Amino acid sequence: MPLLQINEDHRDALQEITNVAMGQAGDKLARLLDTFVVLSIPHIEVMKPSDIAMALHAIDSNQSVSGVCQGFIGGGIAGEAMLLFNDTSFADLAKLLDYKEHLDEQAERELLMDTTNVLFGACLQGISEQIDMDFSFGSPTVLGQHQKVSDIFDMANTKWESALVTEISYELEGYNVNCDLLIIMTADSLDLLFKKLDYLIA
Template sequence: MSKRVLICDDSGIARKQLARTLPKSWDAHVDYATNGQEAVDFIAANGVDLLFLDLNMPVLDGYQTLEALKSMANAPQVIVVSGDIQPQALERVRLLGAIDFLKKPVDSGVLQQALERHHLLGIQDDSLEKLIVAQPVEGIEKFTLSQVLQEVSNISMGRAASVLADMLNVFIKLPVPKVNILEVSELQMALSYSGVGSSRCSAVSQGYVGAGIAFEALLVFSDSSFPDMAKLLNVTDKIDRDLETELLMDVSSVLVGPYMAALGEQLNVDFSHSHPVLLGQHVQISDLINVKRAQWKRTLAVEIAYEVENYKISCDLMLLFTEDSLPVLEKLLSYLVEED
């Protein structure tokens, strides 16, 4: 009997990648949802046997979706597929009823084992290819550089958060990364509307190059974050400018290092980097932008706003790619959307 499967992810690339990973001989009918609310509405109207669910999504995220499914009589079994691999994320989704958790990007062998482990494959005939895709547009959709880079950034973000969560025993709230081509004035506006907001801030900058790609990693902290940063790192000394600088460098190293390692792994690039530099301390966003206005005339920007649960810490990580890097990025990322 055919299984009805729903793949729920706001990223078209992630939906396509997961659909391509499903066993070709599996008798399954596949549909798609772009956020948790769409998934809940679809399940209520159609019934679904198995839901593959992302965590970081707009409208309803994965946690909210799992909570909503608890009150549904015809709720499907749920396998979470996410780049957020924090131990607390795994524990939370299991407590909310998910039967398994798979790390993005999903390996076909790992997915097959999960389906077998939960007896979801049924009787198979390996001589037949029974996979039926209900929405063929998923197979022919064209993706932009921004869309692909967003999904790669999402995975890198999750791995960086996992390192920080393990090290400090915290839970990191992860957003959907934003990817845009920005003029310098728009970059200032983006930071002003971020978690850092219009308050005074401090920032650390670090340059990266490799395989024809050049970008700057800019980590911006609201000044109101310093007391809780010290608390998080078990620092009890009086907070002065020198200690603030030390805290900035320590947290920047933990956040940026694992992110870049995961990004380089996905791009198959070994990035070399400069030493981190204190770009500004207790300044306005406009002052921060003015420091490098000449270099940042126009850039491809990836923005990630990190929050630490139960701490008043907000920071923005921005990757600012040079225009010359864009053709190289497109080439390196094209494998994610190649047709079989």
């Protein structure tokens, strides 16, 4: 099966939409943590699951990470959002959230979910508003804790052969906190998504 393609007009339009949505999510995170959030330019490609671990910008593929995913669907567009946290981020994240308990795996999971809820909610809402679609969301699921990126993506490997992947990295200025947020849209969603983008471009 040939890999799907995205043309430059669609990529530019989606990048602009994602920039706005990610900016809103970054602003919410900055307010929550009372610190400056540095965002990368969205990187948009059609990928196979095996390509993703190599493509992550904020996280070295050999580093230990923890990940959360949340499915979304609405009006013929479906996909999932994934957040991968560098495991070195947890100590600083706990400080920023004024978390006083001992930082065991359960506490890290809570920090992961708190941050994920802020980023996923604001980002996916920002995208859905701009393309004029309502998304409904599944429950967030922890993909894994303290694993290599490639192991986390092995777990997701069976869900899709290729998809449109938008990746953006977040860093907190002055802290050792960095994460990669991925928005993965299924191949079946792309015809409708590209029609929406054509309408916005026109």
